[in-house]
Amino acid sequence: MSNAIVVCTWGEDKDGLPASAEEVLTLAGGLAKNTGSDLVWLTLGAQASGVADAASRHGVAALHQIDDAKLADVSADLAVEALAQYCAAQSPRIVLFNQMAETRTIAPRLAARLDSAVVMGVTGIAADGDALDITASAYGGDTRVVYRVAGAGTAVAAVWSTAITAESPDAGSSPASETIAVDLGSASERIKIVEAAKAEGPKLEDAEIIVSGGRGLGAPENYKLIRDLAEALGGMAGASRPLVDEGWVDSNHQVGLTGKITKPNLYVAVGISGASQHMAGCGAANAIAAINKDSEAAIFQHARFGVVGDALELLPELIRAAKS
Ligand SMILES: Cc1cc2nc3c(=O)[nH]c(=O)nc-3n(C[C@H](O)[C@H](O)[C@H](O)COP(=O)(O)OP(=O)(O)OC[C@H]3O[C@@H](n4cnc5c(N)ncnc54)[C@H](O)[C@@H]3O)c2cc1C
Structure with a gap:
């Protein structure tokens, strides 16, 4: 068993880094420092342009890359196979993913292959001797649970990145780069993507201002008011899940546990409980601003600004004010 803390990040965001890489590196870097372990950053497929620079800033000791042509469009079956082979050869202490749609399927399957523990929704990790105390968000963020992961074997964790503030320690390391070979000859992808859903234009996850509507809007045609206010404020429109389930808007608008994880400067929640x-x-x-006709609505516990009132009366006024 090596002592390495391995970060394996997925997806690419606008800064040329895999999504939430800085948050996962911040958490993993702290653990590596406290345990005197090497911090390793593993990428699958082509490496994003900003990886080398970010690795140096976060004190990464080694950059590992599995660049098999079969991993070009990283798919779950092949990724699990590649990662299982990697872990068998390198025996890291823990592999940390950024939690997102792809890694939600990959992390548990990897742990099953390694016959080890997996913790999802991770917000913090502390070492206690050979054991790791892994704190995770549970019940949709209602509570926190601490799992003690002990024993030999590579633990697997998916990091809830919005709970972590990325720090750029500027550690100034010069990570060694290594290409890791795996044999994917006999591995095949069992899932066939017939047509990938395409989201055009800017992403909700990157928006600085989001105006979201909920069931309190009452009827699908009222969602136009959300779009209009979002546009007048220079932001994007989001929605709670019931609106997506009812087909008022497509799933790219859904904010939440099973939707988009956002971090805007201003989030306006309209008719959302x-x-x-x-x-x-x-x-x-x-900052969260809420409009709700129920003064007891839970949203007001999170909101910095709140208006108790009827959204259908207030929205046209707000749109007019924002436009002027
Ligand atoms: C496993 C799981 C995953 C889930 N994932 C998500 C997720 O990703 N995203 C998500 O959003 N939900 C998710 N949900 C659903 C979640 O639990 C709630 O049911 C949902 O968020 C409620 O949506 P809402 O606030 O729009 O509706 P409601 O809870 O019905 O609230 C409507 C609100 O509008 C107010 N209102 C009514 N009329 C007006 C008016 N005229 N003006 C102003 N206010 C008014 C009401 O007072 C109320 O507070 C998930 C649930 C489960 C079990």
């Missing part, structure tokens, strides 16, 4: 599963996707906003 503030269920924990919704807050999981917007609770990290710098």
Whole structure:
């Protein structure tokens, strides 16, 4: 068993880094420092342009890359196979993923292959001798649980990145780069993507201002008011899950545990009760403003600004004010 803390990040964001890489590196870097372990950053497929620079800033000791042509469009079956082979050869202490749609399927399957523990929704890790105390968000963010992961074997964790503030320690390391060979000859992808859903234009996850509508809007045609206010404020429109389930808007708009995890400067929640599963996707906003006709609605516990009133009366006024 090596003592390495391995970060394996997925997806690419606008700064040329895999999504949430800085948050995962911040958490993993702290653990590596406290345990005197090497911090290793593993990438699958082509490496994003900003990786080398970020690795140096976060004190990464080694950059590992599995660049098999079969991993070009990283798919779950092949990724699990590649990672299982990697872990068998390197025996790291723990592999930390950024939690997102892909890694939600990959992390548990990897742990099963390694016959080890997996913890999802991770917000912190402390070492206690050979054991790791892994704190994770549970019940849709309602509570926190600490799992003690002990014993030999590589633990697997998926990091809830919005709960972590990225720090750029500027550690100034010069990570060694190594290409790791795996044999994917006999591995095949059992899932065939017939047509990938395409989201055009800017992403909700990157928006600085989001105006989201919930069931309190009453009828699908009223969602136009959300779009209009979002546009007038120079932001994007989001929604709570019932609106997506009812087909008022497509799933790219859904904010929450099973939707987009956002971190805007301003989040305007209109006719949204503030269920924990919704807050999981917007609770990290710098400021939340809420409009709700129920003064007892849970959303007001999270909101910095709140208006108790009828959204259908207030929205046209707000749109007019924002436009002028
Ligand atoms: C496993 C799981 C995952 C989930 N994932 C998500 C997720 O990703 N995202 C998500 O959003 N939900 C998710 N949910 C659902 C979540 O639990 C809530 O049911 C949902 O967020 C409620 O949506 P809402 O606030 O729009 O509706 P409601 O809870 O019905 O709230 C409507 C609100 O509108 C107010 N209102 C009514 N009329 C008006 C008016 N005229 N003007 C102003 N206010 C008004 C009401 O007072 C109320 O507070 C998930 C649930 C589960 C179990």
